[in-house]
Amino acid sequence: MTVDLSPEQRLFRDTTREFLAGTVPVEKVRALADSAAGFERAWWRRAARLGWTAPMADERSGGGSIPGNPTTDLTLVAEQLGAACAPGPFVTVSAALSGLTCSPDHCGDVIGAVVAGEALISWALYEPGRGLDVLARGGSAADVPLTGTIAAPHAGGYRLTGVKDRVEAADQADLFLVTALGPAGTVQLLVPADTPGVTVSPGWTLDLVRRTGRVSFDEVLLPESAVVHSGAAAVAAVRRQLHTAAVLTAAESVGATGRAMEATVGWLRDRYTFGRPLASYQALKHRMADNKTWLEAARATTYAAAKLVDAGDPGADEAVSVAKSYVGAKTPVIVQDCVQLHGGIGVTWEHDLHLYLRRVTYGRALYGTPEEHRRHITDLIDRAA
Amino acid sequence: MTTDPEPVEDFRARARAWLRDNLPAAPADAGKTDTEEAWDRARQVQRILFDGGFAGICFPKAYGGLGLTSAHQAAFTEESLPYEMPVILNVPTLAICAATLLDLGTEEQKREHLPRVLRGEEIMVQFLSEPSGGSDLAGLTTRAVRDGDRWLLNGSKIWSSGAYAADYGLCLARTNWEVPKHRGLTLFLVPVRAEGVTVQRIRQVTGSTEFCQEFFDDVALPEEAVIGAVDGGWQAASRLLFHERAALGGTSPYTSGARPHLGGDVDRLVALARAGGHWHDPRVREDIGEARAMNVVRDQLIDHITGAVTHGDLPASAGAITRLFSAETAWTQADTAVRIAGSTAATHHPGDPVDTAEVGTDYLFRAAWSLAGGSTEMARNVISERVLGMPREQVADKDVPFNQVPRGRTGG
Numbered sequence: 133m134t135v136d137l138s139p140e141q142r143l144f145r146d147t148t149r150e151f152l153a154g155t156v157p158v159e160k161v162r163a164l165a166d167s168a169a170g171f172e173r174a175w176w177r178r179a180a181r182l183g184w185t186a187p188m189a190d191e192r193s194g195g196g197s198i199p200g201n202p203t204t205d206l207t208l209v210a211e212q213l214g215a216a217c218a219p220g221p222f223v224t225v226s227a228a229l230s231g232l233t234c235s236p237d238h239c240g241d242v243i244g245a246v247v248a249g250e251a252l253i254s255w256a257l258y259e260p261g262r263g264l265d266v267l268a269r270g271g272s273a274a275d276v277p278l279t280g281t282i283a284a285p286h287a288g289g290y291r292l293t294g295v296k297d298r299v300e301a302a303d304q305a306d307l308f309l310v311t312a313l314g315p316a317g318t319v320q321l322l323v324p325a326d327t328p329g330v331t332v333s334p335g336w337t338l339d340l341v342r343r344t345g346r347v348s349f350d351e352v353l354l355p356e357s358a359v360v361h362s363g364a365a366a367v368a369a370v371r372r373q374l375h376t377a378a379v380l381t382a383a384e385s386v387g388a389t390g391r392a393m394e395a396t397v398g399w400l401r402d403r404y405t406f407g408r409p410l411a412s413y414q415a416l417k418h419r420m421a422d423n424k425t426w427l428e429a430a431r432a433t434t435y436a437a438a439k440l441v442d443a444g445d446p447g448a449d450e451a452v453s454v455a456k457s458y459v460g461a462k463t464p465v466i467v468q469d470c471v472q473l474h475g476g477i478g479v480t481w482e483h484d485l486h487l488y489l490r491r492v493t494y495g496r497a498l499y500g501t502p503e504e505h506r507r508h509i510t511d512l513i514d515r516a517a
Numbered sequence: 518m519t520t521d522p523e524p525v526e527d528f529r530a531r532a533r534a535w536l537r538d539n540l541p542a543a544p545a546d547a548g549k550t551d552t553e554e555a556w557d558r559a560r561q562v563q564r565i566l567f568d569g570g571f572a573g574i575c576f577p578k579a580y581g582g583l584g585l586t587s588a589h590q591a592a593f594t595e596e597s598l599p600y601e602m603p604v605i606l607n608v609p610t611l612a613i614c615a616a617t618l619l620d621l622g623t624e625e626q627k628r629e630h631l632p633r634v635l636r637g638e639e640i641m642v643q644f645l646s647e648p649s650g651g652s653d654l655a656g657l658t659t660r661a662v663r664d665g666d667r668w669l670l671n672g673s674k675i676w677s678s679g680a681y682a683a684d685y686g687l688c689l690a691r692t693n694w695e696v697p698k699h700r701g702l703t704l705f706l707v708p709v710r711a712e713g714v715t716v717q718r719i720r721q722v723t724g725s726t727e728f729c730q731e732f733f734d735d736v737a738l739p740e741e742a743v744i745g746a747v748d749g750g751w752q753a754a755s756r757l758l759f760h761e762r763a764a765l766g767g768t769s770p771y772t773s774g775a776r777p778h779l780g781g782d783v784d785r786l787v788a789l790a791r792a793g794g795h796w797h798d799p800r801v802r803e804d805i806g807e808a809r810a811m812n813v814v815r816d817q818l819i820d821h822i823t824g825a826v827t828h829g830d831l832p833a834s835a836g837a838i839t840r841l842f843s844a845e846t847a848w849t850q851a852d853t854a855v856r857i858a859g860s861t862a863a864t865h866h867p868g869d870p871v872d873t874a875e876v877g878t879d880y881l882f883r884a885a886w887s888l889a890g891g892s893t894e895m896a897r898n899v900i901s902e903r904v905l906g907m908p909r910e911q912v913a914d915k916d917v918p919f920n921q922v923p924r925g926r927t928g929g
Contacts, residue, residue, distance in 0.1 A: 136824060397905055412908040417901035424900055425838045425845075428831075432821030433814045454810040461807075506806025507799060513787060513809065 171219035180249025214387030219341035302345030556682035563637030581632035602774025614641035702750030847886035
């Protein structure tokens with residue numbers, strides 16, 4: 133829980149939790165695991181109407197958050213999503229929206245359709261064989277990213293070539309927000325999924341209901357209007373998107389870990405051995421004390437980062453990396469310990485623990501690993517010196 | 518009829534001007550704090566604060582304080598950061614001992630001692646832990662027996678920080694051996710220079726002599742030395758521990774001034790990496806990023822837990838969470854420094870760019886951060902029991918008259 137929530141934020145959080153409990157209880161999540169998409173479009177439209185897509189958009193596109201704190205509002209939703217191991221493209225849609233809203237007017241219709249839950253957008257960032265270094269600057273030009281996805285000028289528009297992977301909800305997306313290299317450096321383009329030359333191939337994802345896939349762009353012809361941002365504006369938008377994706381992913385991991393911990397406390401209390409509950413053994417009590425400490429720290433740092441992002445604070449960049457590195461490192465450790473504490477049933481399909489472990493492992497890998505974010509923190513120290 | 522307190526911003530403005538005109542700049546480094554000179558200087562500066570009308574901001578006016586709010590104290594502390602402040606008087610004298618006296622003392626005790634503390638004339642310490650044990654505080658064996666209209670104190674205390682410079686110690690002693698351990702304790706105000714009190718300094722692995730052991734041989738104490746009730750010492754000690762947790766957790770309203778928080782404090786790690794030619798090593802950069810992240814998370818966790826406790830989302834005992842995390846952060850700093858120092862971690866030559874002697878010495882003291890102020894093992898008991906609701910430890914001395922409780926061979 134976080135403590136300085138307004139009454140509106142508490143209501144938003146509670147409504148979200150109730151909606152999830154009613155629509156995607158664990159049995160439904162397990163059933164959706166066998167589906168192609170992992171989630172239902174109708175369900176996503178309902179979620180959008182609940183306000184999940186509104187915070188990042190501005191009023192003219194039908195959005196608007198409880199005053200002033202869009203990232204915190206979405207963090208509240210994300211924590212509940214993680215607790216439920218819920219399906220859906222929430223993180224990638226939120227990240228894309230946070231970038232789109234820093235762009236000129238012509239995105240208004242797209243934003244409106246996404247906010248209404250009618251159109252799905254996904255951020256195409258990663259490339260095969262590369263980590264987050266795809267965003268690193270290459271060569272002597274500060275603005276030239278190391279991405280291999282190229283947008284070359286062609287006939288008044290662009291020709292886009294490259295392959296993106298680890299794209300969330302790739303085979304459900306109507307639009308891709310593609311981070312690429314253009315003539316002026318970093319560029320982001322809006323590419324409808326049905327554009328000729330766009331091929332989506334689904335991949336395998338550890339999470340039961342989150343889906344990722346590979347999207348290849350084979351000389352895809354796009355109009356000038358497909359460019360959302362370029363140059364410095366693109367760099368800023370990409371950073372904003374990464375902040376959103378990292379904080380929301382961390383929040384999901386906090387939620388999932390919180391549920392795993394609740395289940396484990398209950399298990400330790402009810403399970404007896406050698407005549408007394410597991411919970412009475414000091415070695416296990418002490419491990420749970422460590423787990424609880426790390427979980428509260430994970431929660432604290434996630435909400436602290438969200439707050440700084442909302443405030444546009446210069447310290448937000450470091451805070452996001454602090455939160456994502458800490459949460460990404462610790463939550464899998466905590467959930468693994470929960471598995472161990474359950475004994476043999478902890479590694480069975482039938483027990484729910486693997487749902488949480490899948491979610492936090494996915495959360496460790498995407499949008500910056502602990503190692504990537506720790507190096508970034510030191511890069512910031514280096515730049516400040 | 519009450520007059521409204523001075524608005525915080527007016528108080529701040531007055532404080533800013535006064536500090537500028539009356540206190541020297543903060544010294545570049547803290548210097549040695551385990552010397553008589555350091556304590557004498559602290560008394561002087563405290564007196565200057567008192568004479569200037571800025572001592573005891575949250576202490577009642579009746580006892581020499583200003584009777585203002587923690588917001589006023591926070592403002593003063595912020596304004597004082599560039600100046601020399603008597604920070605060694607904060608813990609335990611002001612934030613723990615004087616605070617407890619304020620809660621539990623008689624009117625005579627408060628009028629006798631508190632104004633002197635605020636003037637820098639009385640320094641107080643705690644006499645709690647004993648050679649026979651610290652975690653099982655209630656199992657102590659220092660004893661006080663009635664002798665006519667006075668008490669005679671015999672026994673030994675240990676780990677008292679700064680006792681060599683103190684005037685009084687708040688000493689927990691056993692006054693009844695025939696009841697279970699918690700019910701037979703009394704808290705006494707013991708003059709450190711009384712006849713029969715011997716203070717011995719303890720040399721730590723770092724060379725510091727901050728901590729002391731005290732021996733009490735038939736130390737005579739008047740009736741007025743009792744703080745709280747006779748045999749009610751456990752409740753009094755609980756108050757001391759409450760104030761200690763607040764002080765260490767950064768929520769005490771009685772501390773004034775602060776050691777400047779050195780931000781992420783990874784400067785030394787960066788210097789070590791550069792000096793060792795490892796600044797571009799990705800693993801070293803990850804280690805430094807991790808150490809920096811831990812420092813930031815610790816501050817965020819303190820805010821989070823403080824807020825959660827205030828709002829009732831977590832019980833007060835959740836302070837043990839920040840205590841445990843602080844220890845982990847300190848371990849990370851010590852361990853990372855040794856790792857980055859690499860093959861230079863155990864040696865140093867005058868003129869070397871980084872003080873690797875400090876790296877090695879700090880590593881020797883690593884366990885101090887998981888022991889001082891309560892062990893991390895006890896913190897884990899508190900977290901698992903009082904925050905997670907797991908069963909309490911089974912104990913062998915519950916409801917047993919203390920004179921029948923088994924004691925070990927070491928020191929008991």
